[in-house]
Amino acid sequence: MRLAATVLETPDANALAAFYRALLGWDVKEEEPGWVMLRPPGGGAGLSFSSDPQYVRPTWPARPGAQQMMAHLDIEVDDLDESSARAVELGATVADYQPQQDVRVHLDPDGHPFCLFLNT
Template sequence: MSDLASEAPAPAAPSVPSAPAAPSAPSPQTAGSAPDPQDDSGFARLAMVTIDCADPVALAAFYGELLGWETRHVDERFAILDNPEGGSPLGFGRVSGYRPEPWTEPDGSKHFHLDFYVDDLEESTAKALALGATEPGYQHGRTLRVLIDPAGHPFGLAPLEQAIGQ
């Protein structure tokens, strides 16, 4: 979590669809027994993914253009993009002393990455590069194209037909 939570009031909570109804009676468990693997009801739902960065205004603008999402909130410390399909929004929070994740080598580490389906991999790569992404020298060698966003986070572009063919 970024240091924003302690510095500023939280932005307005996103509208989250209501949770599915809970089962009428929980499945019985004896002390020390493992949870039922068939029980996938969970108890939490994703409200938002927040990406730490040095400049939330610039990073929100980058992803807003990349995804075609509208900005709900933006200030120098935090920005939110709404998902037009009704899913979780993306947040961007300023972190003092932010440093990009190392990923330029095959064994480089990363904290997270986002993957996106695209209609045309070459055209979408060119558009992302024009928006300010960079392409590292190392690629996995698969159909996924890894790019680096302006804050240094890796993200992937993959052809949509790859998902349809699965």
């Protein structure tokens, strides 16, 4: 067995996949309405996106009674400020709560948290 992808549920799979494709520079392996598979150019596990009309945005940070995140993405970068600015330019927001100095938590356009951290 091998992990092929992590799948993110979203109201619009094609739109969210376009955000991550631009952010990561990955290739579309498969795309149809409501379903997209992205893979890194060098191979390996990727990200997939599935449209779900019942999707509810997670809260960050978690709080009782609110929709919890199920997972988040950690993305290694060479320049934290530059990468953060690029993510925001593409449609992400910087989360209000930042638990660590050397990590920048963002929310993608549909509210999934992802962390940018320095390549050290």
